Amino acid sequence: MNKIKYILQKEFLQIFRNKSMLPLIFVLPIIQLLIMANAATYEIKHINIVVLDVDHSIFANQLVLKFEQSPYFDVIGYADDNEQALDALYADRCDIVVHIPQYFEKNLRHGKMVKIYCAVNAINSSKAAVVYNYAQSIITQFSRQIDIESNRETSTIKAPDIRFANWFNPHLDYKTFMVPGILVLLVTLVGMVLSGLNLVREKEIGTMEQINVTPIGKGAFIIGKMLPFWIIGMVELALGMGVSLLVFNIPVEGSMLLLFAFAAVYLVAVLGIGLLVSTFSSTQQQAMFLSWFFIVVFILMSGLFTPIESMPLWAQKLTLINPIAYFVKVMRMVMLKGSTFYNISGYFLAMAAFAVGFNFLAILNYRKTST
């Protein structure tokens, strides 16, 4: 088993000698983290609004002012007629058109029912829902204000006063939510893609054959090949974590040790996938394509960008075999909620099962192809 030492030594020599590998491993992920954490956000700001004000009254002006003062809306123009307003919508210049009808103020003053038409660009349905909600809350605020000013009973039924407290991310900071997830991505790329490619490279250049005729065991060789990427993955996580704390001030409520313990098991699982991919590939191109396929599916269905809860049931079931989904979840739970080992023990077990399972499959397939 002490032959592993020589393979390890060789791997590190090769990795650190390769001038294009080093930045790929250590610099690019950090840049990725900095860019993605700032860019990947669900928060919708700067909603472009076009106002079609037919009434030209004080009330109408007050309503428009409310939109202007909102941090979410940018009033980009006023339409003279319906056609002009719709043009703006068709040309994608605005996200919503607010139509204030004639006799808006007059009807309001007389306590009559007033209708405001909002046309929302709903190509992106989730964005449309947000726009709709924002617009509605502004209009509701406005109507309350009018009611108070005119000393009227708001409505026959007093609405309960609902107040929200945002737990675990009190300021609703998007970065706090995204950064832990992005850290998962960085570790995954190293574990899954680089390890697989590295092994296939040995096949491609023929050194694998030479190693196979030496008395070194296959197990020892594979461990020697995989361990460096495990170490690099852990170092990368530490590096990314440092950046998250220093640059983004992400809170770490839970135990850092627990997080790294989980990552250690996770990396073994992901390396197993990389190994499995490499047993199916004889060229780096094939390996690249295969691991890319896995990575894209796993990431898109990991709950990193879209909540798993809103996926269809079959897709939710699929995430049960997606190790990335588990790590994203655990990362967020431990970092933001301060979950303990007891809280995540189920995920821990699942991940350990993945680690064993993927590596078992890989070794099974590795044996089959080499006899």
Add this chain to the structure above:
Amino acid sequence: MPEPIIIIKELTRKFGDFTAVNHISFEVEAGEIFGFLGANGAGKTTAIRMLCGLLKPSSGSGMVAGADILKNPNLVKSRIGYMSQRFSLYEDLSVMENIRLYGGIYGLKKALVKKRAAQLIEKTGLNGLEKRLVGDLPLGWRQKLALSTALIHRPQVVFLDEPTGGVDPITRKQFWEMIYETAAGGTTVFVTTHYMDEAEYCDRVCIMTEGMIRALDKPDILKKKYDAGNMDEVFLKLAR
């Protein structure tokens, strides 16, 4: 008479319906230079891979350097050296790093690796180039280094699979001088080649066609038997 170093009996390997190696039997004496010839696809590489413990035979048996290729392939591996037609040292490691790696994998002690590395570098004329990356060396030197590295653990048999492919005539000659030296030192050399002039340098040659052995004898005897002026003619007569 000592035991032959390689004893092969009825060795066969099938890939599905295709029989790549069909019941071959032969023996190789210790210290011999044994040439293994055959056209592409004749089954040479499959045979050599079985002898090295890389591939499991479908049937038959074989002893290499006193170890059973079926029951104990790992013992075979520790007693043989191997150099394939594809260049097999790490090009992004230096001369010395490659030697250390293979020395370590074969389980040699550090001090021994150091001693043998010094001899090896002296012999291959790579003095002063120990820290040079192997990828930066000319092909001929790399091949010589690869051979020496395959011998670092002093194996009883060394398998050379088309070792001189793509090498210039001068280096080829130097390479064969190394092979002679190796054999003179007591190591059996099992070599495959496409160059028929190289076949003349062998003590005995074995010619394979379609997975079977067509001829096996000293080059002179083969030439007489097939009424040929050189090995090239012998090969063409048999391999057609």
